[in-house]
Amino acid sequence: MSIALCLQCCPHDTAAAMDLAKLICETQKEKRQDGEFFLVYRKDCDMRLPKFFEHLAGMRFGTAKACQARNHDVGWPGGSNMLAASAMMEMAMLARGGICKSPAYLLFEPDNTVLRLDWLEALSAEWDRTVAEGKECFGHWNMPGSIPENLHMNGNAVFSATFYDRHPNMTIGAATQGWDFFYRDKYIPLSRDSDLIQQYYGCPSITFEQLAAVTKNGVRPALFHGVKDDSGRQNARKLLFCR
Numbered sequence: 001m002s003i004a005l006c007l008q009c010c011p012h013d014t015a016a017a018m019d020l021a022k023l024i025c026e027t028q029k030e031k032r033q034d035g036e037f038f039l040v041y042r043k044d045c046d047m048r049l050p051k052f053f054e055h056l057a058g059m060r061f062g063t064a065k066a067c068q069a070r071n072h073d074v075g076w077p078g079g080s081n082m083l084a085a086s087a088m089m090e091m092a093m094l095a096r097g098g099i100c101k102s103p104a105y106l107l108f109e110p111d112n113t114v115l116r117l118d119w120l121e122a123l124s125a126e127w128d129r130t131v132a133e134g135k136e137c138f139g140h141w142n143m144p145g146s147i148p149e150n151l152h153m154n155g156n157a158v159f160s161a162t163f164y165d166r167h168p169n170m171t172i173g174a175a176t177q178g179w180d181f182f183y184r185d186k187y188i189p190l191s192r193d194s195d196l197i198q199q200y201y202g203c204p205s206i207t208f209e210q211l212a213a214v215t216k217n218g219v220r221p222a223l224f225h226g227v228k229d230d231s232g233r234q235n236a237r238k239l240l241f242c243r
Contacts, residue, residue: 002124003158004036004102005061006091008083008109011045016110016230021053023233025060027117027240035061035120036102038094040087042069042079065099071172081179084155085171092164100161103127108156112225113232115214117240119222126196126222127158133192136160140225141193152184153191154199156225195219200226208235 005024009017017039024037037057041049050066057064069086073079087107094100104127116122130138139157142150155178164171167190173182180187198214198221200206206227212235214224224232 002032002035002102002120003127004038004063004091004100004105004161005120006038006040006087006105006107008087008107009039009041009045009049010079010083011042013110014045014049016233018049018052018056019230019233020110020112021056023237024114025056026237027114027119028060031060031062033062034101036063036100036105037061037065038063038091038100038105039066040069040083040090041066042083043072044074063099065094067094077173077178078175081172084179088159088164088171091159092162095161096165102161103131104158104160106156106158106223108223108225111228111232112156112223113211113227113236114222115211115224115236115239116220116222122196122222123158126194130158130192130194135190135192136163136166137187137191138194138197139191140197140199141188141191150181150184151188152181153187153193154197154201154225155180156199156223157191157197158194196222198224200224203227203232205229205231206235207231208238211235212239 039053053066054064071082071086073082137159139153173179195216198216203226
């Protein structure tokens with residue numbers, strides 16, 4: 001079974017989020033009846049967003065559902081922390097209610113893109129390896145040049161569907177730090193670094209040649225995080241569909 005998808009969205013990145021959702025649908029040749037794509041959006045998003053997303057994602061995923069975030073804040077890191085906490089809580093509730101049937105989900109933000117047509121299958125197989133190692137999540141550890149004290153797993157990662165139920169006190173964090181960094185010492189023992197998720201944190205833009213060259217330990221990642229404009233998604237389309 002594939003992992004589920006959980007995309008986060010606030011008013012500032014609605015266009016990017018929907019373009020990413022469109023790109024994800026474009027990577028699926030036909031509808032995945034067992035596929036699950038969820039959107040968790042802030043309450044101050046455009047009221048038309050839920051229906052737009054469910055129509056778009058519903059064309060390629062058997063389950064496509066938009067959920068309003070149960071917690072709210074604005075700015076950084078408050079807005080990001082509350083939205084991520086809401087998403088993790090929502091996914092646990094959806095799993096408890098039998099709406100989400102996948103064993104795990106990808107929690108991700110709009111500044112991501114996919115680099116392989118088989119990206120979802122690759123991440124799903126990686127989840128099986130993660131379970132075999134007794135871990136509860138996987139993602140990208142650290143950034144180049146970081147000192148050991150800053151070792152952490154970036155929050156754009158794959159988590160067990162019931163992760164929040166087991167670790168309800170490992171979200172939100174301080175008002176001065178991102179939740180993934182604040183709880184870095186707690187997440188590292190539960191997670192594993194994956195060659196399938198790479199990031200260039202806070203990258204303003206990326207060229208076609210740069211995106212085509214992205215690797216991690218010699219592996220072509222499935223998910224790439226950090227590009228702040230639409231160049232990541234647009235160049236990914238060229239890489240995936242125009243060769």
